[in-house]
Amino acid sequence: MKIRSPRYHRETPQRYRLEAAKTKSGDVYFPPRVYYPGGQTAEPFKMSDTGTVLTFTVIHTPPPEYSDLAPYALGIVELDGGGRITTQIVDVDPAEVKIGMRVKVEFRKIRTEGSEGLLCYGYKVVPE
Amino acid sequence: MPDVGIVGYGAKIPRYRIKAESIALTWGADAENYKKGLQLKEKSVPALDQDTITLAVEAAKYALKRAGIDGSKIGAAYVGSESHPYAVKPTGTILSEAIGATPECHTADFEFACKAGSEAMYVVYAQVKAELIEYGLGIGADTSQGAPGDALEYSASAGAAAYVFGTKDIIAKVDYTYAFMTDTPDFWRREHEHYPQHAGRFTGEPAYFKHTLGAANGIMKKAGMTADDFDFAVFHQPNGKFPMAAGKRLGFPREKVETGWLVPWLGNTYSGASPLGLSAVLDVAKPGNRILMVSFGSGAGSDAFIFTVTDRILEVQDKAPKTRKQLDENKIYLDYGRYAKFRGKILRNS
16 A cells, blocks of 8 residues: 555654644643644643553554564553553564563654655664 | 864664574585684674664764754754665655754765765764854764675675764864775676675775775874874774774774774674764773774775864763664574565565
């Protein structure tokens, strides 16, 4: 499946730099929204590049474009200072991934559109 | 005119490795020839989701951390590599976007075989010195390829090193620069070819040694210095033997070269090679230390720098992962089959 350039481009602040939004009550929204619950306003918030694995699963039968990576761990990571991301957990044997494991965000290639299309980059996490 | 120098530095080495034995076993070669002759024991291998851009971004983030500045302060970002992922689309735009340097940033991708990283440093230094920018990033990064079974397959590896240059809070002042270059056909890769060609033994004396020694002697003459005036020397390291031989011929005792000599365990990271060697030296350098760095790129040429380390080095060394630690710890070894898959060497229908 090919991704359209405008969509990929639109998402780079989040995929490249983890740009989120934080409300006055301290809730972190990633990606930022147009409207927030209760009519709150939010300020731009750069999320941290370290965190903890909140939960994960191991993918053995991935979509075709991720088949070379299987088996891989896919998890939800709670970042230090607020915010959660759904991400691959790489540079580790999936059997060694644990809930509560400390991880660090790294810039990685997320997908490749064959030999002609875009190279799509973004975040993944690795053991800290 | 204020002093110009390195304000922050960062290194990134992938976790994956392959041993010389695994490559030799596949091709019926004698691993000891490479381990003893060329002093190549193992090399780094990029993960399936790592390339020149991702390694450069991680090294740049560490460099910014040590510099203590935000990416938006970077006025120029140059990436030197012979493995830019796109044929047409800059590595530098993706890197600059990832570190938050856009839109007020000048960028260009450099290519000069293994010298492209020091070229990026050279140009960024000149831009800061000309007061065109406050801070700039010069990066050497590669995921180099050696043809299956070729001698290059034992050395071609992956890694990146990034340097922030500026005038404030310098950790290593640039005292002198020097460039030495001729048209020498020792190594090349034509467009659309997967692997480079090299001229065998011609890559030694007329190429590596002529330019490396030419640049080292040239800069020392310019500075009025000899090997005795330096605490460390870093040379381009296509294998373990060449940089040690270059150091010996220039009068450097082995211990002054060993700190930045990573190639026996890292392989040749091409554009990242001498910049990564310099990062390993800065990791342990003390205030007042003087460092000679000489790159080499086939085609062929060398850039030389003389740095003097400042007191601030001690404040930044522990702010990001050190080079030797990345090299020595948390390694994941691959067999040749997985290595071939990681490097796209297995023929498949698309």
